[in-house]
Amino acid sequence: MQPKPQIVNLPVYQQGKPVEEVKRELGLDEVIKLASNENPYGASPKAKAAIEQELSQISMYPDGNAVELTEVLAGHLGVNRDQFVFGCGSDEVIALITRAFLLPGEENIMADQTFSVYKSNADIEGAVSIEVPLVEGTHDLDGMLKAVNERTKIIWICNPNNPTGTIVAHTDIVNFLDKVPEHVLVVLDEAYAEFVTDPSYPDSLSLLSKYPNLMILRTFSKIYGLASLRIGYGVGQPSVVRLINQVREPFNTSRLAQAAAKAALTDHEFIDACRTKNRSGVEYLTAEFDRLGLKYFPAHGNFILVNVKKSGREVFQSLLKLGIIIRAGFDKYPEYIRVSVGTPDENTKFIAALEKVLTVQEQPVTAE
């Protein structure tokens, strides 16, 4: 057998540890997962009711074009119906974009460090990834522009950036888009957009008509609390969206996901409450980090990257033993951990566990 040479040494994606696995392995009754930036308040009751209703249709293939969801979303975002591509999570939309645009040897530009799925998909296509270091945890848009050449096909901007949580502002994105050559697709990944309360955050949808090479990614996995159903989408110019839809599998989003997403969009009260509670969680956690003398990046999403001043992997292991799952092991931030904002109870328990882990005295080394 001869696989594509560029995939032979690719790692398998390491996800946050599932709660059930940790409970089983460590014999714990309570495990708190703050590792995958999910919504700790679950999903809207309206979404759950829509799933129950849709169950009667479970034997039927879904609408491959997600017409009803498209209709609701177009109204919600104020764009046209021919501007959407849906994916099995926005992860799949990222994969579809690389499939549609990248030939082996062509280049794509992303921050270092950012969401790993851009590079892993570019690797699968045999494309070259140019990784531009973050400056103080934030995208270096000028540095990214300097990396553009005639082989560049895509620039990825993760806003808020995962794992740092920082944002680039509307005016900076506009200045950037003004300078990016038209042959380059700019993908603005806004997976955490609905959590952002900072007024400088881009109104990216308003830029779509002026910049035909702009594509925006959103998801129902984060504030909408539907991560297990796997549904996300891209919004862009019809001509670009069409290309991506051409490489999409016919039935890539399920009936249950489409029905839940459609209902979730109508529950503004639930989303507003989640945004407010998330902000209070960020305020609580950052105040606690200040008290503990720990530095962190400005957190605009539902997670915080905090400097624990020792190996993040070790802190991960110690927290795990106390029943708390977080993320660590970021190449560029080996002494940081990333924690998702939980419920007030989860946040308090996390801080108590972190304080315990960080104040444990090193065992004195005794001579044999």
Ligand SMILES: Cc1ncc(COP(=O)(O)O)c(C=O)c1O
């Ligand atoms: C920045 C970013 N983009 C995209 C995704 C993918 O989300 P999903 O595939 O669940 O829509 C994630 C998930 O964590 C993310 O952090």
